[in-house]
Amino acid sequence: MRPVASRIDKQLRIAAAVTTVLPCGAEPTAIRTALRTVLPDPPRRVNRMIELALLGAHRCLHGRIADSHCPLYLAVTHGSIADNVHLVSGVSSTGAPPMPVGFINLSSNMAGFYVASTLGVHGSNQALASGELSFEAALELVGLGRERRSQALIGAVEECGWPLAEHRERLALPAGVPLVEASHWLFVDADCQQPLATVQWVRRFRSLAAAQAAVALESLPEGTVREVDGALDGMHSGQRGAYRICRFIEAGAAPALLHVAGDDRAAYAVLVTR
Amino acid sequence: MASFRANIIGTGLVSALGRGLPAHARALATGAMPASPQAPAKFLGQPVPFLFAAGSGPGDGGALLRMLEAAVGDALTEAALTPEQQARMGLFVGSTSLDLPLLESSYMKDYARGAKPLIQAPGYNTLAQAIARRFHIEGPQYTLSTACSSSANATLHARSMLAQGLIDHALVVGAEGYNALSLLGFAGLMLLTRAGYRPFDRARDGLVLGEGVGAMVLGKNGDAHQFRQPQPGLPAPVIEIGVRPYFSGGAIIGGATACDPTSPTGATASRVGDVLAEALDDAGLAEGDIVAVKAHGTGTPTNDQAEGQAVMQLFGGKPPPVTAIKPALGHTLGACGVIEVLCVLACWREGFLPPTPGFNETDPDIGLTPVRSGVPLGPGAVLCASTGFGGNNTGLVVAHP
Numbered sequence: 001m002r003p004v005a006s007r008i009d010k011q012l013r014i015a016a017a018v019t020t021v022l023p024c025g026a027e028p029t030a031i032r033t034a035l036r037t038v039l040p041d042p043p044r045r046v047n048r049m050i051e052l053a054l055l056g057a058h059r060c061l062h063g064r065i066a067d068s069h070c071p072l073y074l075a076v077t078h079g080s081i082a083d084n085v086h087l088v089s090g091v092s093s094t095g096a097p098p099m100p101v102g103f104i105n106l107s108s109n110m111a112g113f114y115v116a117s118t119l120g121v122h123g124s125n126q127a128l129a130s131g132e133l134s135f136e137a138a139l140e141l142v143g144l145g146r147e148r149r150s151q152a153l154i155g156a157v158e159e160c161g162w163p164l165a166e167h168r169e170r171l172a173l174p175a176g177v178p179l180v181e182a183s184h185w186l187f188v189d190a191d192c193q194q195p196l197a198t199v200q201w202v203r204r205f206r207s208l209a210a211a212q213a214a215v216a217l218e219s220l221p222e223g224t225v226r227e228v229d230g231a232l233d234g235m236h237s238g239q240r241g242a243y244r245i246c247r248f249i250e251a252g253a254a255p256a257l258l259h260v261a262g263d264d265r266a267a268y269a270v271l272v273t274r
Numbered sequence: 275m276a277s278f279r280a281n282i283i284g285t286g287l288v289s290a291l292g293r294g295l296p297a298h299a300r301a302l303a304t305g306a307m308p309a310s311p312q313a314p315a316k317f318l319g320q321p322v323p324f325l326f327a328a329g330s331g332p333g334d335g336g337a338l339l340r341m342l343e344a345a346v347g348d349a350l351t352e353a354a355l356t357p358e359q360q361a362r363m364g365l366f367v368g369s370t371s372l373d374l375p376l377l378e379s380s381y382m383k384d385y386a387r388g389a390k391p392l393i394q395a396p397g398y399n400t401l402a403q404a405i406a407r408r409f410h411i412e413g414p415q416y417t418l419s420t421a422c423s424s425s426a427n428a429t430l431h432a433r434s435m436l437a438q439g440l441i442d443h444a445l446v447v448g449a450e451g452y453n454a455l456s457l458l459g460f461a462g463l464m465l466l467t468r469a470g471y472r473p474f475d476r477a478r479d480g481l482v483l484g485e486g487v488g489a490m491v492l493g494k495n496g497d498a499h500q501f502r503q504p505q506p507g508l509p510a511p512v513i514e515i516g517v518r519p520y521f522s523g524g525a526i527i528g529g530a531t532a533c534d535p536t537s538p539t540g541a542t543a544s545r546v547g548d549v550l551a552e553a554l555d556d557a558g559l560a561e562g563d564i565v566a567v568k569a570h571g572t573g574t575p576t577n578d579q580a581e582g583q584a585v586m587q588l589f590g591g592k593p594p595p596v597t598a599i600k601p602a603l604g605h606t607l608g609a610c611g612v613i614e615v616l617c618v619l620a621c622w623r624e625g626f627l628p629p630t631p632g633f634n635e636t637d638p639d640i641g642l643t644p645v646r647s648g649v650p651l652g653p654g655a656v657l658c659a660s661t662g663f664g665g666n667n668t669g670l671v672v673a674h675p
Contacts, residue, residue, distance in 0.1 A: 097462030108419035109664035125533035129398030
């Protein structure tokens with residue numbers, strides 16, 4: 001059995017990275033005002049998932065113009081939970097059709113569509129999931145370079161549904177555990193002359209134990225921060241990688257980050273250097 | 275990458291037309307539409323039809339799992355991989371409703387018996403995990419949810435990973451099960467037909483939804499057990515489907531995808547055309563190499579116009595034979611990319627391109643006349659289009675030998 005199931009050694013130069021985290025309180029945090037600071041005329045009649053994606057992506061690019069063919073990958077685990085609950089319960093209990101806009105917005109790739117639309121890009125728009133490793137899988141697929149483009153936008157977005165007690169019950173989380181909504185984005189550009197950091201490689205393993213054993217043998221830059229699995233307060237497990245990479249870049253201290261994460265069927269290791 | 279062939283070495287297909295490729299070829303050869311589709315809901319007082327797979331029905335969330343079991347099982351059986359190969363293969367699922375049929379069915383049962391209903395969180399990877407567990411697949415799992423192009427995009431990613439040697443085999447699954455939300459959502463958008471499904475027809479007025487699962491096992495160049503009965507030359511139109519197939523292989527040899535950011539629900543001819551041209555380029559082919567086009571053909575006024583014009587422009591006004599098969603099995607949303615590739619392959623293996631059910635009169639604004647009866651189809655490449663909400667346009671190039 002091969003210990004490393006897959007290795008992508010193509011470097012991804014990170015030109016921009018921003019993490020947006022909204023701690024959840026009794027009521028949903030208003031996003032619209034924050035969104036207007038980075039996107040003065042945001043699309044109307046969009047749902048919270050789309051707003052979160054727009055906020056994170058536009059904060060990440062911050063006025064930078066992406067190539068028109070820039071592909072976009074959005075890593076998701078649960079998607080638009082609030083709309084799903086609202087629309088399914090409405091249809092199931094009344095038999096009446098959902099409101100057209102609400103139904104359209106529920107489509108998994110609609111967040112990516114609005115990000116692409118407001119950025120003026122028309123590359124591939126992929127909503128992607130791989131259990132709790134969706135973001136790492138997105139990095140892996142971007143590293144494949146199927147689109148043959150120098151740039152890519154990679155996001156990881158999750159929303160919560162209110163009331164939070166029900167949301168926790170849905171996700172089988174303990175009562176009272178803190179929750180956050182988040183929108184993390186990386187903009188990678190092979191032509192970037194002064195990248196903030198570089199994803200050196202992405203490797204997939206058959207288990208977390210195999211990943212840990214393999215990376216223990218790796219020669220890593222001195223001072224590399226090792227972040228192995230583990231929960232982050234309130235952060236959905238599918239967002240750990242994106243959050244850690246964004247925070248590593250924002251902190252600007254350590255020379256390298258080794259991120260290792262796994263679920264019950266696979267694990268990934270990602271090396272990012274400054 | 276340009277010439278990489280992802281060989282189709284295993285197939286499984288379940289839809290309103292039955293189970294397996296020969297059953298689909300037989301049904302598609304007739305050019306008929308199902309006589310009396312079930313109507314599980316009403317909209318504006320009118321019944322809303324839906325094309326269920328055999329044994330399925332409204333509120334039966336387990337039907338999706340049974341379709342997966344049948345289609346994936348058939349594909350893996352045909353591929354005849356060793357247990358080790360099967361365990362290592364990559365799994366690529368494309369779906370737009372994902373596990374919604376299961377969640378909806380569970381909620382409805384709780385609601386009906388008066389229990390406190392709780393809609394579970396949609397799990398984008400739930401179907402992939404179920405397939406992996408059932409069939410002991412331990413390789414990487416990816417779920418692509420890009421509306422009606424979902425499984426076409428899953429196919430593209432599978433081919434990329436095969437091409438780069440990251441996996442030896444891929445299982446690509448397009449899956450879509452009945453759920454009331456999608457049916458009523460499309461009804462509310464006024465996208466369902468009242469007069470009959472007729473893609474590209476001047477009088478087209480919408481679509482009928484359907485359900486199904488298509489599964490393909492893809493292997494790399496050199497996988498040997500595919501062309502079992504090569505018979506060069508143009509075959510006569512099929513007479514006895516499944517008795518002596520013309521060939522038994524097929525390959526995905528190219529593809530492309532892009533987002534049309536101009537409308538969340540509509541397509542534009544230029545963007546669709548760009549993607550189809552890019553798919554040809556990826557396959558290393560020119561327009562003249564294409565022996566047929568399998569259109570997405572939703573039957574909606576604007577989408578057919580954009581797609582039809584794109585096809586006409588791409589082929590300089592003289593396209594090869596074009597077919598659109600959704601009237602026969604319904605629009606299977608995110609599953610249609612794989613399901614319709616398999617439908618074309620099913621007929622192609624018997625030597626014909628299936629007709630377009632329901633088509634009667636050419637729309638002068640498009641100028642495209644799809645085939646009304648089965649036509650002989652020999653070796654070469656077929657261009658398959660998928661478009662979807664969120665501006666997702668995808669093209670796949672399927673070839674034999």
